[in-house]
Amino acid sequence: MPKTMKALLLKAHGDVSDLVVVDDHPIPTADAGHVVIRVGASSFNYHDVFTVKGMPGIKVPMPVVIGLDMAGEITEVGDGVEGWSVGDRVLVNPLYPNKGLMGEMLDGGMAQYCRVSAGQLIRMPDKVSFVDAASLPVAYGTAHRMLVTHKTVKAGDKVLVLGASGGVGTGCVMLLKQLGCEVIACAGSQDKLDRLKELGADHVVNYRETDFSKWAIEKYGKPQRRTYDGGVDVVINFTGGDTWAPSLKCVKRGGSILTCGATAGHDPKEDLRYIWSFELKIIGSNSFYDDDLAALMDMIQEGTLKPVVDKVLPLEKASEGLRLIRDREVMGKIVVTP
Numbered sequence: 074m075p076k077t078m079k080a081l082l083l084k085a086h087g088d089v090s091d092l093v094v095v096d097d098h099p100i101p102t103a104d105a106g107h108v109v110i111r112v113g114a115s116s117f118n119y120h121d122v123f124t125v126k127g128m129p130g131i132k133v134p135m136p137v138v139i140g141l142d143m144a145g146e147i148t149e150v151g152d153g154v155e156g157w158s159v160g161d162r163v164l165v166n167p168l169y170p171n172k173g174l175m176g177e178m179l180d181g182g183m184a185q186y187c188r189v190s191a192g193q194l195i196r197m198p199d200k201v202s203f204v205d206a207a208s209l210p211v212a213y214g215t216a217h218r219m220l221v222t223h224k225t226v227k228a229g230d231k232v233l234v235l236g237a238s239g240g241v242g243t244g245c246v247m248l249l250k251q252l253g254c255e256v257i258a259c260a261g262s263q264d265k266l267d268r269l270k271e272l273g274a275d276h277v278v279n280y281r282e283t284d285f286s287k288w289a290i291e292k293y294g295k296p297q298r299r300t301y302d303g304g305v306d307v308v309i310n311f312t313g314g315d316t317w318a319p320s321l322k323c324v325k326r327g328g329s330i331l332t333c334g335a336t337a338g339h340d341p342k343e344d345l346r347y348i349w350s351f352e353l354k355i356i357g358s359n360s361f362y363d364d365d366l367a368a369l370m371d372m373i374q375e376g377t378l379k380p381v382v383d384k385v386l387p388l389e390k391a392s393e394g395l396r397l398i399r400d401r402e403v404m405g406k407i408v409v410t411p
Contacts (some may be wrong), residue, residue, distance in 0.1 A: 077098060078185040080182065082137070083124065083135060083137050087126075089122065089399055092125065092358070098184060102149065102188070106191055106192075107154040110148065112143050112145040113410070114143070114202075115411065116142040116209035116406050119239070119240075119398055122395065123349075133178070137181070140182035141177070141211050144330070146160070147246075154191045164210070167182075169193065182207070184408055190230045198374040204382060205380050208380035208408060212243075212367050213380060214366050215360065217359045218358055218360070219331055219358035219367055220248050220252065220331075221368070227253075228252060231255045232255065233309070242309075243406075245270050245309055246293060247273065251378075257305065260279065264404075282380075286322050290323055296322075296325045300326070308324055308331070313334075318341065318342050328353060330355050333357070338383055382405055382407075383397070386408055395407070
């Protein structure tokens with residue numbers, strides 16, 4: 074076995090174009106409690122854009138192989154690892170115990186091999202591909218926890234999804250339809266809107282051309298303080314920024330705003346009057362757990378879920394894939410097969 078491998082490295086914070094593919098990165102070894110996997114597929118998330126750019130309060134050790142999400146096959150098993158063998162197909166939960174995220178605080182999945190703690194491994198069902206599995210953790214796992222694990226929606230709810238064309242967004246649209254909701258999907262181009270309709274969205278709104286909040290009020294009526302008439306039941310907002318205050322205005326009395334991130338800004342203008350006047354619930358959801366990922370793989374195995382993958386790229390073109398995510402030119406996931 075060779076001693077070096079190809080990997081996508083972050084050597085200094087900057088632009089996604091500053092990422093470099095090298096062919097002499099050391100192949101990791103499986104020390105006690107760990108395994109090495111041959112990476113079958115790894116996927117990008119918007120979080121990777123923040124990692125490359127740099128985030129206040131987070132010191133990334135460099136150089137580092139980026140990429141949170143990965144699936145692959147075990148090639149080496151370290152001492153003390155039980156229940157896993159060479160050849161097992163595994164999905165990796167990217168949260169490394171007591172240290173942080175793979176692809177940020179230690180080498181991640183954008184490489185030919187990766188060293189992983191045995192506690193991060195989730196067995197893959199036979200019919201689940203590496204590409205589909207690697208699409209799941211940060212995006213679909215987050216959507217599953219927010220909607221299914223927390224039981225935040227019910228059949229018949231009118232749910233408006235901002236950022237519906239991304240990884241979390243497409244996951245939300247498909248899960249909401251399985252839960253029996255009426256889905257309003259918001260995106261920034263006609264092509265994305267057409268594809269969201271194909272995924273099952275009942276209504277689509279181009280947020281670049283139409284104020285989504287006013288659209289919802291025109292469609293469902295203005296929310297009322299003394300009755301439960303008007304508005305949508307739930308807004309899913311992991312965008313933040315300028316979308317936050319409009320979200321408050323179109324939710325019915327007693328309705329909810331669900332948030333699991335803030336890709337456009339974490340410190341938006343707030344208007345507390347809407348929260349108390351309409352008895353709104355602001356519900357946060359953070360990350361995902363093994364149960365969420367196992368449940369999603371079971372759905373793929375059963376044929377009830379198919380992750381939306383925009384492109385599958387070789388490692389040499391990975392930085393272009395992350396640029397597409399940064400510039401919001403993606404429908405679903407960008408997957409890399411190193």
